[in-house]
Amino acid sequence: MLKKERHTHIIKQVNLHNKVLSSDLAIELNVSEDTIRRDLNELDETGQIVKVHGGALSRSYHYPFQHNTIYAADAKKGIALKAIELIKDGMVVLTGGGTTIIEMVMQLPKNLSITIFTISPPVALQLADHPLIKVVLIGGELSKDSQVCTGTQVVSYLSEIKFDICFLGTNGISLMDGVTDSDLDIVQVKKAMIKASKRLVIMCIAEKLNSVQRMRVCELQQINSLITDLDPADHILQAYRRQNFQLY
Amino acid sequence: MLKKERHTHIIKQVNLHNKVLSSDLAIELNVSEDTIRRDLNELDETGQIVKVHGGALSRSYHYPFQHNTIYAADAKKGIALKAIELIKDGMVVLTGGGTTIIEMVMQLPKNLSITIFTISPPVALQLADHPLIKVVLIGGELSKDSQVCTGTQVVSYLSEIKFDICFLGTNGISLMDGVTDSDLDIVQVKKAMIKASKRLVIMCIAEKLNSVQRMRVCELQQINSLITDLDPADHILQAYRRQNFQLY
DNA sequence: TGTAAACTTGCAGGTTTTTGCAGTAATTTC
DNA sequence: GAAATTACTGCAAAAACCTGCAAGTTTACA
Secondary structure, three states, rough: OOOOHHHHHHHHHHHHEEEEEHHHHHHOOOOHHHHHHHHHHHHHOOOOOOOOOEEEHHHHHHHHHHHHOOHHHHHHHHHHHHHHHOOOOEEEEEEEOHHHHHHHHHHOOOOOEEEEOOOHHHHHHHHHHHHOOEEEEEEEEEOOOOOOOOOOOHHHOOOOOOOOEEEEOOEEOOOOOOOEEHHHHHHHHHHHHOEEEEEEEEEEEEHEEOOOEEEEOOOOHHOOOEOOOOOOOOOOHHHHHOOOOEEE | HHHHHHHHHHHHHHHHHEEEEHHHHHHHHHHHHHHHHHHHHHHOOOOOOOEOOOOOEOOOOOOOHHHHOOOOOHHHHHHHHHHOOOOOOEEEEEEEOOOOHHHHHHOOOOOOOOOEEEEHHHHHHHHOOOOOEEEEEOOOEOOOOOEEEEEEHHHHOOOOEEEEEEEEEEEEEEEEOEEEEOHHHHHHHHHHHHHOOOEEEEEHHHHHEEEEOEEEEOHHHHOEEOOOOOOOOOOOOHHHHHHOOEEO
């Protein structure tokens, strides 16, 4: 692995998670912590990240106040607009949480008349001023950092309904491991969501392509549509084109 | 957790509440109080907060953007502080929605360890950064203007649990007609909430005293505690003092 | 192609930072 | 003014860091 590759990987991780630990990176990239430290120092000197004892933080995190800016907002808006194409009047839609999904529901046309079930309170609230959409919030224990409802309540509730289409964001997707996530509770809920839906749409910014998290949500085969911010013909998506889902 | 992360968390908390206690922060961030004290000293030295005995205060306590436009915010804050007195460690609490309730959960001490069930997504989200409170959102159809979950799902869910105490805001309360509200769906949910709780606390700003809405939620007799922003001895509350609930 | 210069990387060692704890001092509260 | 809380000091262990160095790679150029 070239130094440059490491650097882009580190920057990606920092932007994605707002922080990285030297120890984690050393394992991920299979180099010594000394090397990582040197990398972090260089990236700090060029102002791309902020190095701190134990790792590094994103530049924006350093300023606590403007933290409400969504990372890669433009990309997510592009994804949202593609996703909306899949929604037709009268559908019963199921959604997860996360900024990509919120962006999607923000873009929903005002004349669309559908029913949306969601496990995400922020998504539900965003839809509160949409005149024609019936919103059902699926209740359960609130997962604090991802702000979605989880737990057995949610899973058993989902087992009793069938949805036309399910939209999920994801933290990791790769050819080998499919869709992956890092939180057990959320994985369980996502599995139940997928099971309860006729069609599965995964929304994912390009940066998260080919990244792997600890736990598997589903195989690539279970996906019906994959939406990214890239052109479907982009070379990065080459291998994904050979899967049997629709690429947008 | 990196030191820098702790620092930004502390600054955020200070700006949000204008004060923090070392003991709370130690629990929240899961480090010793010594570490917190050192953090506070460093942040004080760099002028970001003002350290005082027991915790820290915000340096400039008027922040322009914190002028949230809740109607009668001061009154509601007063109510909130009285309400909190009724909550003890380990309780299972049920809450409705509305700005008064939100104000209450904002004021909940950081070292309080309870379970809160709520029908209000905004209340749930407000509690998301409270480390010790388990939050369960009761799901259902989202009522667009009041932003709470309603419908038969909620009612039947409530029939299966018993809560220690239930906090409700209200749109109308009067000697003749008791607690009243204007929306049928919400009235039905509130009735179910009252039925599911051992104690009922009604929170109401003075302005709404003696006002009547279209539909009855409950009789005054069913109330265990009434909290207003007035002094309990205030002459406006004279008639209410003769009821058999506690006045705060 | 061959060789020197420049760069990269891991390691050994010694240094600094961070953190919790114990003991003691200061402050608050009733 | 006694009890309780909070603060400070010094210490020790762990973690992270830095420096110099040697071995390996890449680059430049004759």
